[in-house]
Amino acid sequence: MINDTGIVVAFYILAATTVGCALMVAFVRELVQAVLFLALAFVGIAGIYIVLSADFVAVVQVLIYAGAVAVLMTFAVMLTPAADRKNSSTAFWAPAAVLAGLVLVIIVFVSYDTNWQIANRPQFGATAAALGEALLKPYVVPFEVASVLLMTAMVGAIVLTKEEEGEDA
Amino acid sequence: MPDILLASVPLEHVLLLGGILFAIGLFVALSKRNAIGILMGVELMLNAVNVTLLAFSRYVVSPRPLDGQVFAVFVITVAAAEAAVALALAVSVYKHRETLNIDEIDLLRW
Amino acid sequence: MIMALLTIITDNWWDIRDLSNLSHEIEKLIGDANGPAWLIYVVSGLLGAIGIVSFIGGVAVINIWVERRVVGRMQSRLGPNRLGPFGLLQPVADAIKLMQKEVLMPGTASGLIFTAAPIMFTVPGILLMAVLPWGRNMTLASLDVGVLFLLAASSLAALAVFMAGYSSDNKYALFGSMRVIAMLVSYEIPIVISLLGVVLFAGTMDLQGIVLFQEKYWAFMILLQPLAFFIYFISVSAELNRTPADIAEAESEIVGGYHTEYSGMKFGLFYAAELINAVVVSAIISTLFLGGWWAYKLDEIVPGWMIYIGKIYGVYFLFVWTRGTLPRFRIDQLLAFAWKWMTPMAILNLILVAAEVLVWDESGWSAGVMIPAFVVINGTLAIATVYAFMRLLAPKFERFPTALRFYSNIDVPSLPATADGAARAGTQTV
Numbered sequence: 001m002i003n004d005t006g007i008v009v010a011f012y013i014l015a016a017t018t019v020g021c022a023l024m025v026a027f028v029r030e031l032v033q034a035v036l037f038l039a040l041a042f043v044g045i046a047g048i049y050i051v052l053s054a055d056f057v058a059v060v061q062v063l064i065y066a067g068a069v070a071v072l073m074t075f076a077v078m079l080t081p082a083a084d085r086k087n088s089s090t091a092f093w094a095p096a097a098v099l100a101g102l103v104l105v106i107i108v109f110v111s112y113d114t115n116w117q118i119a120n121r122p123q124f125g126a127t128a129a130a131l132g133e134a135l136l137k138p139y140v141v142p143f144e145v146a147s148v149l150l151m152t153a154m155v156g157a158i159v160l161t162k163e164e165e166g167e168d169a
Numbered sequence: 170m171p172d173i174l175l176a177s178v179p180l181e182h183v184l185l186l187g188g189i190l191f192a193i194g195l196f197v198a199l200s201k202r203n204a205i206g207i208l209m210g211v212e213l214m215l216n217a218v219n220v221t222l223l224a225f226s227r228y229v230v231s232p233r234p235l236d237g238q239v240f241a242v243f244v245i246t247v248a249a250a251e252a253a254v255a256l257a258l259a260v261s262v263y264k265h266r267e268t269l270n271i272d273e274i275d276l277l278r279w
Numbered sequence: 280m281i282m283a284l285l286t287i288i289t290d291n292w293w294d295i296r297d298l299s300n301l302s303h304e305i306e307k308l309i310g311d312a313n314g315p316a317w318l319i320y321v322v323s324g325l326l327g328a329i330g331i332v333s334f335i336g337g338v339a340v341i342n343i344w345v346e347r348r349v350v351g352r353m354q355s356r357l358g359p360n361r362l363g364p365f366g367l368l369q370p371v372a373d374a375i376k377l378m379q380k381e382v383l384m385p386g387t388a389s390g391l392i393f394t395a396a397p398i399m400f401t402v403p404g405i406l407l408m409a410v411l412p413w414g415r416n417m418t419l420a421s422l423d424v425g426v427l428f429l430l431a432a433s434s435l436a437a438l439a440v441f442m443a444g445y446s447s448d449n450k451y452a453l454f455g456s457m458r459v460i461a462m463l464v465s466y467e468i469p470i471v472i473s474l475l476g477v478v479l480f481a482g483t484m485d486l487q488g489i490v491l492f493q494e495k496y497w498a499f500m501i502l503l504q505p506l507a508f509f510i511y512f513i514s515v516s517a518e519l520n521r522t523p524a525d526i527a528e529a530e531s532e533i534v535g536g537y538h539t540e541y542s543g544m545k546f547g548l549f550y551a552a553e554l555i556n557a558v559v560v561s562a563i564i565s566t567l568f569l570g571g572w573w574a575y576k577l578d579e580i581v582p583g584w585m586i587y588i589g590k591i592y593g594v595y596f597l598f599v600w601t602r603g604t605l606p607r608f609r610i611d612q613l614l615a616f617a618w619k620w621m622t623p624m625a626i627l628n629l630i631l632v633a634a635e636v637l638v639w640d641e642s643g644w645s646a647g648v649m650i651p652a653f654v655v656i657n658g659t660l661a662i663a664t665v666y667a668f669m670r671l672l673a674p675k676f677e678r679f680p681t682a683l684r685f686y687s688n689i690d691v692p693s694l695p696a697t698a699d700g701a702a703r704a705g706t707q708t709v
Contacts, residue, residue, distance in 0.1 A: 006317050011178050015186045022193040022213055031203055032445055036392065038209050039438055045190075045216050049241075052183070052223045057241050059427040061219075064245055067434025069212065069252045071464060074441045076205055076256040078457055083269040089200045090272060096199035100192040107188035111181050117230040118180060124227075126423045127238060128484060134239050146246050153250035157257035 011051045018044035032077060034087045039070035056128040183224035190217035204259045204269045208252060215248040298584065299416035302326060327419035331408045334588075335555055342554045343370040345592075346599055353603035377547035385540050387448045396443035397541065397548035403432040404556040411562050412487040414572050414583035425486040426478055429563055430471055433518065436556075437463045443549075444537040455536030458526060458610050462517060465614055469514040469621035473507040476625075476632040477567050480504065490571040496646055497575070501568040502654045506628045506661035508568050510621055512597070515560050517613065520553065521598060523605040524613055557598055558591060565590035620668055627664060631657070 021041035025034045042065040049058035077085070124130075135143045191214055198210025219241045226237020263269055294300050302323035309319050344359070344367060351358025359366035384393055410425045412418045422428055437460050444456020477500055478484050481492040493500055501508045517524035526536075538549045565571060569590050572583030608616070635656070639649050 004317075006320075008178055011183075015182075019186070019189055019193070022190055025209055025213065026193055026197045030389070031205065033389065033392065034206065034209060036438070036442065038212065041213070042216065045220060048183075048186070048220060049223055051178075052220075052227045054223050054226070054238050054241070055422065056424050056427070057219075057223065057238050057245070059424050059431050060242065060245060061216075063427065063431040063434055064249050065212070065216070067431060067437065067467075068464070069249055071437045071441070071460060072252055072256055073205055073208065074438070074445075075457075075460070076259055078441075078445070078453065079260050080263045080269055082267055083263060084203065086203075087206055088202050090202050093196075093200035096196050099199065100196040103195055104188050104192035107191065108185060111184035111188065116180055116228065118228055119230040119234075121227070121234065124235070127235065128424050128427075130235050131238055131242065134233075134235055135242075138233075139239055142243060146243060149247065150250050153254050157253045160254070160257040160261045 007051055011048065014044050014047040014051065018048065029087055031085045031087045032074070035070060035073045035077060038073070039066050042066040042070065053123040054127060056131055180224060180228040183228075184221060187217045187221035187224065190214075190220065202270055202272060204262070204271055204274075205256070207271070208255050208259070211255075212248060212252065215244055219244050297414055297416060297582070298330070299414070324419065327417075328409075331419060332405065335405055335408065335558070338558045339551045339554050340370045340374070342558065342595070343373055345595070346554070346602075349596070349599045350603040353600070374547070377544050377550075380543040382543035382545055383540070385448050388540065389446045389448075392442045392446035393540075394545070396439050396446065397545050397552065399442060400436060400439035401548055401552040401555065403435045404552060404559045406432050407559045408562065410486055411566055412490055412571055413587055415578075417572075417584065418487055421485065421487055424484050426474055426484040426489075426567075430467075430474070433470075434467060436518075440537050443541070447537075447540040449540055452535075452537055452539045455539070459520065459537060462524065462526065462610065462613055462617070465617040466514045466517040466621070469510050469617065469625040470518065472622070472625035472629050473510040473514070474567070476504050476507040476628050479629075479632050479636050486566050486571075489567055490573055493570045494573045496650050498650055498654065499568065499570045503650070503657060504568070504628075504632070505658055506624065506664060507632075508564075509661065509665070510625050510628065511568075512564065514617070514621055515564075516598060516601060517617070519556050519560060519598075521557065521602055523601065523608050525607065526610050526613065558595060561591045561594035561598065562587070564594045569594070619672060624664055624668060628661075631660060 018041050021037045021044060024037040025041065028034050028037060043062060046058040046061040046066070049055075049061060194210045194213030194215075194217055196210070197213060198207050201207050201210065222237045222241045222244070225231075226234055226241075231237075259269060262274060266274055268274065291300060305322050305326070306319050309322070347369065348358035348366060359369040362368040362372050384390065407429055409419045410422050410428055412421075440456050440459050440463065444452045444459075447453075477489065480500065480503060481489040483489065483492070489500070520526075538546055541549060565587065571590075572578055572587045574586050574590075578586055635653055639653075
């Protein structure tokens with residue numbers, strides 16, 4: 001149960017900030033501003049992970065999402081100079097909004113209706129060591145498969161953007 | 170000064186946060202015109218899923234409560250790999266079509 | 280008798296050798312007055328934050344003088360000596376100059392991103408000081424994942440560089456920022472992998488735990504991991520945009536790189552952020568590799584935080600030394616260096632360290648045997664690795680080079696066959 005005053009206040013502030021940043025990603029006019037708001041949303045979500053007592057996952061979130069995926073998106077924006085830099089919507093935004101609203105209603109209904117078995121657990125201890133053990137003992141096969149997946153993604157990204165010899169550089 | 174004890178954070182509020190983020194991500198992914206905008210929506214959805222996973226790992230009775238965090242780490246890994254390949258695809262499509270507007274990229278090849 | 284008095288660090292609140300005495304005193308005061316429990320955290324956190332921020336502020340001012348004076352002396356010239364004795368008021372003059380300049384902003388620039396970029400460049404640097412241990416009981420935020428926090432916060436600088444370059448609406452600033460981001464992202468990998476070697480040895484990512492590991496086994500980590508120190512030092516001076524990797528802000532580069540359009544105190548903030556980041560990284564190096572506040576029992580006489588500040592300035596002198604001595608690299612040389620030299624060396628170091636830790640755990644030999652053995656083995660392997668890389672990868676050294684050396688062969692087209700061109704070709708000297 002999370003019932004320390006400071007942590008409760010922090011959760012609501014962080015939740016409001018993150019939802020605000022996500023809404024700005026959806027509605028702001030420029031693409032670059034949307035990417036930067038997305039990076040801020042990632043950092044806000046990392047704060048929520050810390051409230052949920054997952055400190056290792058929070059730091060990994062900042063390192064990978066805000067530090068690498070956001071930079072990757074800025075690279076994609078910079079490498080496409082003649083593309084439209086406006087963050088506008090297609091003609092299907094109204095059905096998309098209706099669908100998103102329906103999904104939200106379903107999630108709210110399910111989460112409030114189910115009888116969750118809440119455990120009266122204190123904060124987790126050192127999650128990094130426990131996660132390391134979990135990744136190497138019960139979950140070693142997904143760990144190895146994830147490393148193969150990362151190598152495939154690297155090779156794929158390089159092959160997709162490689163220029164053929166003889167073409168104008 | 171007495172210790173003001175606010176109500177604790179119930180599980181439903183955290184799931185509601187995850188749901189809201191997922192809905193916003195779904196809206197962004199379905200309605201943006203730019204390919205990079207669609208990718209931003211997908212990343213928001215994956216983060217919302219992570220929030221939900223970690224909320225369950227923290228709150229719910231379970232024999233191995235840290236499994237939620239392991240799953241979240243794998244989701245982050247797969248999301249990073251997918252973002253890399255998706256952006257490589259976007260840049261490669263841009264080289265051929267000079268645009269990232271998905272309304273204009275609707276023919277496979279001519 | 281005097282030595283006995285000197286070596287006992289007391290629990291009195293005025294004993295500044297251990298600054299945690301002050302926070303214990305405040306804890307007692309609040310506890311006696313039946314204050315709320317969270318107020319203790321807030322007050323002691325604020326005290327620690329004020330201490331760290333005042334240190335950072337002092338450093339940002341003093342280091343302007345230190346850097347210019349020391350680089351000047353290394354280049355056989357005097358450095359600033361006009362303002363005040365030994366030029367000590369030079370930082371004051373620099374600050375006044377920057378404050379009274381007009382802060383320009385390009386008309387087509389995005390105002391919010393333009394203003395936020397220098398702030399976002401500075402804040403992660405100051406944030407990193409929070410996890411560093413200044414004494415046996417003096418850490419502002421003792422995180423279990425301290426080393427990862429260092430890496431995560433320093434990876435946010437790339438976003439700030441992009442914000443600065445893109446919002447200037449200036450294509451030269453965008454070029455400069457693209458090059459810098461490519462360099463920052465490339466050098467993050469050797470940093471992460473070389474720090475993994477340190478974490479493997481210490482068995483913990485907590486920075487206080489790493490210092491205590493060095494205290495327990497009576498060895499600085501630099502003796503156990505010389506290759507990791509070498510790789511980390513070079514990679515982090517590229518991350519800091521310091522010479523020899525300061526392609527971003529060199530005087531002969533594309534105008535000014537990502538801070539072309541900044542003037543006045545916004546540029547002053549970029550400049551101060553560079554110095555603050557350099558000091559923070561020196562603090563990280565002295566914690567991870569040089570023992571932090573521990574120095575072979577010296578910390579019982581001299582306060583731990585004074586030893587720490589001494590080590591910080593020692594490592595900072597190393598940074599200034601490389602700046603004053605080495606010439607600048609080109610951007611393609613820098614990127615090739617990161618991917619072809621630093622990353623393979625860091626991976627080799629990681630494999631070696633993992634093997635050593637496994638041998639240490641599996642066999643039952645005591646630390647008194649293993650640590651000196653590791654020192655010798657790691658030292659020789661570090662020198663052997665660097666030498667092997669130099670022999671295999673570096674271009675051959677020519678005493679009288681006849682052609683330009685590029686990492687990728689660029690086809691230089693010949694001059695047109697006009698009388699003018701032939702005359703110029705005839706008199707051209709390469």
